[in-house]
Amino acid sequence: STPILDRLTAADAAGAGPGLHCDVSHLQSVLRIARVCSDEPTLSRAWELACYACRLPAEIVYPGEPPFEDVGLASRLFFAAQLGHDVAEAxxxxxxxxxxxxxxxxxPADVLxxxxxxxxxxxEALAAALAQPRDGGMPxxxxxxxxxxxxxELAAAAGDWQSLGRACRDRGDEITFAAALAAERHQKVGNQCRQPPAQEPQPRDA
Structure with a gap:
C-alpha cells in the first residue's frame, strides 16, 4: 500500500472521477526524468505517479515520444516491470x-x-541492441x-562474445571488435584466476 495509491483507491470508493491536482507537464517531466533511476524507492514513487497519470482525462494529457506516446501507460509498465510486476506485459x-x-x-529500441x-x-538485451540498424548517425x-x-558490457554479462563478434564483422566495426576481443580475454583470465587450485595428491601410507 502506498500513499498515492491509497488516495486513488479512496477516491474510487467515494465515486470521485479523475481529478487534476498538479501541472500535467510537470508530472510528465518527472516521469521522463525518473527513467534514469534504478533504486527501488524512486521506482516505487515513479510507478505511483504513473498510476496517477493513467487516471487523467485524455484531453489534458500531452502525447510523449515513442515508446511513451501514452505517457501514463508506458511509464507504469516501465517502472512496474523493474519492481517485479507485469513484466511480460511490459x-x-x-x-x-x-x-x-x-x-x-x-x-524505442534503446528503452527495450x-x-x-x-x-x-x-x-535478450544484447540481441535487441544488435538488432538495431547502424546507419552511422548520431548516437x-x-x-x-x-x-x-x-x-x-552486454556481451560480457550474457557470455555471448560470438554474436557480438559476428555483428562487428558484418558492420565493419573494428573498434568494438577489438574491444570485445580484449574484454573476452580479460574475462577468461579472470575466470581462471577464480578457480580453486588443484588439490595435491596425498601420499598413501606404506
Missing part, C-alpha cells in the same frame, strides 16, 4: 514499440535494451548520457 509492449519504430528513431538489462536478461540520448550498457 516487455511485450516495448518489443512491439521497437519493432514499429520509424527508421532513425533509436529511442535498458529494460531488459535492468531485468537481468542480458542475452541516441541514452547512449550519450551513459544510461545504456555498451555492447561489450
Amino acid at each position: 516487455v511485450t509492449h516495448f518489443r512491439r514499440a521497437a519493432a514499429l519504430a520509424d527508421a532513425g528513431d533509436s529511442l 535494451v535498458l529494460l531488459l538489462w535492468r531485468l537481468g536478461r542480458p542475452a 541516441g540520448i541514452m547512449h550519450t548520457t551513459g544510461m545504456l550498457p555498451s555492447l561489450v
Whole structure:
C-alpha cells in the first residue's frame, strides 16, 4: 500500500472521477526524468505517479515520444516491470514499440535494451541492441548520457562474445571488435584466476 495509491483507491470508493491536482507537464517531466533511476524507492514513487497519470482525462494529457506516446501507460509498465510486476506485459509492449519504430528513431529500441538489462536478461538485451540498424548517425540520448550498457558490457554479462563478434564483422566495426576481443580475454583470465587450485595428491601410507 502506498500513499498515492491509497488516495486513488479512496477516491474510487467515494465515486470521485479523475481529478487534476498538479501541472500535467510537470508530472510528465518527472516521469521522463525518473527513467534514469534504478533504486527501488524512486521506482516505487515513479510507478505511483504513473498510476496517477493513467487516471487523467485524455484531453489534458500531452502525447510523449515513442515508446511513451501514452505517457501514463508506458511509464507504469516501465517502472512496474523493474519492481517485479507485469513484466511480460511490459516487455511485450516495448518489443512491439521497437519493432514499429520509424527508421532513425533509436529511442524505442534503446528503452527495450535498458529494460531488459535492468531485468537481468542480458542475452535478450544484447540481441535487441544488435538488432538495431547502424546507419552511422548520431548516437541516441541514452547512449550519450551513459544510461545504456555498451555492447561489450552486454556481451560480457550474457557470455555471448560470438554474436557480438559476428555483428562487428558484418558492420565493419573494428573498434568494438577489438574491444570485445580484449574484454573476452580479460574475462577468461579472470575466470581462471577464480578457480580453486588443484588439490595435491596425498601420499598413501606404506
